Amino acid sequence: MQKVKTVQSKTTPEKLPSKMEEKNERPPLPLPTIIYSDDELLQEYDSARNQFEVNIKRNPFRISFWVKYADWEEKRKLFSRARSIYERALTMDYCNISLWLKYIDMELRNNQTSHAKKLLDRAVTMLPHVDQFWYKYVAVEQESGKHDNTSKVFERWMKWEPEEHAWYAYIKFESQLNLTYTTRGIYERLILVHPNVDNWIKYAKFEASCEHPKQARSVYKRATDFFLRDNNCGKLYISFAQFEEQRYNISRARCIYKFGLKHTAKEHSEELTKAYELHKEKYSNESISQTHAKTEIDLKKNTLKYLVQQFPYRYVHWFDYINIIENEGDNKQTRRVYEKAIQNKPSRNDIESWRVYMYLWIYYASFEESDAKDIKRSRILYKKCLNIIPDDMIMFTKVWLYYAEFEVRQKNYSVAREALGCSMGVFSCEKLAERYQRMKLEFEKHNKRRIKNKSSLNESISR
Incomplete structure (x- = not known):
């Protein structure tokens, strides 16, 4: 019998895409090719490159030659060649700041953000x-819209203890997101690294602007203790006294002025003396001024009390009223006012009112944690608040974040992680997912630290 030869069908270029579709594969992208119109243009390009190479060999430390060469390649869309030129230049002078910046700008101009981030990471490391x-690294991360990545860059920067302007850039970034606890932590580190009077005053003013007078007063007191032996801190005492004047504590302000004059050298006390004289002229009769101030506060308090009774759903009045009650220092009375305020639940369709109403709960929980020092009650308030959030209102993911941060402050990392995991089940939010991943890493670090401490303790006991 005659053998029949089996002829395999050859794969032609036309059949290649169909075969790849059968295997669920994509055809490879075509390699970039440069088509020159004629040999003269090709020779012109080669001669230009040769000239650039000659200039570099003659003077390899002249960075302008490298930059012109890279720009020439970039204009012809040959980015790999341009990168190679910049890399060669960096081997000659890696400390040249302008060279790094031009290299990074080239990547950003051509929308190569990932390459630019890698370059910035190398630059800040070296x-x-x-x-x-x-600053460039922070700006690139901010444009990408990922808050956690920007915070990580800032944290890496702060570890090197930079100048004050860097710290205030970090503070400004966190303040835009109303993250009071995080901003407070940055200020605490700032006054350790740069413990000058201006930074202490800015810290206290920040607390006062956040409607935390007790925290602000505490910062001022710590500052006066810190600079007690320094005889040139008149502006600190002036700021502290003005803070008390704004809250109608006239006798306390006068005591601060006297204390400041006692602990400030005469050659440095000119401004402090002038401020004290103005204070005495303004409040010449202390009893009358205190009575007048008390009358003003009582009038404002009665007005706000009337407004919250007549318009219970205008939460702005509740915040002003609570602020006055908190300044009186009666925690039981403050708690009663908060309880009355949160009973006025807005209608389901009024989203803006819901947003402000949620902050009433957050402020209440913060009051219990920081002022009343009742952690259990604060935790109960956070949980109650989470239970009343309507499921269709995604903007209240911030409440979950506040609760998770609260548990982190209490060092309950597992509870905080569970809370964020729960929130991700209710809301699909990118910010929650990022914070969850960050907290997961923090939890793992905490566990490693705990295991290490336990093992070292066991070793010491066995010895």
């Missing part, structure tokens, strides 16, 4: 004390 790189 030259960590150059603030221009850090």
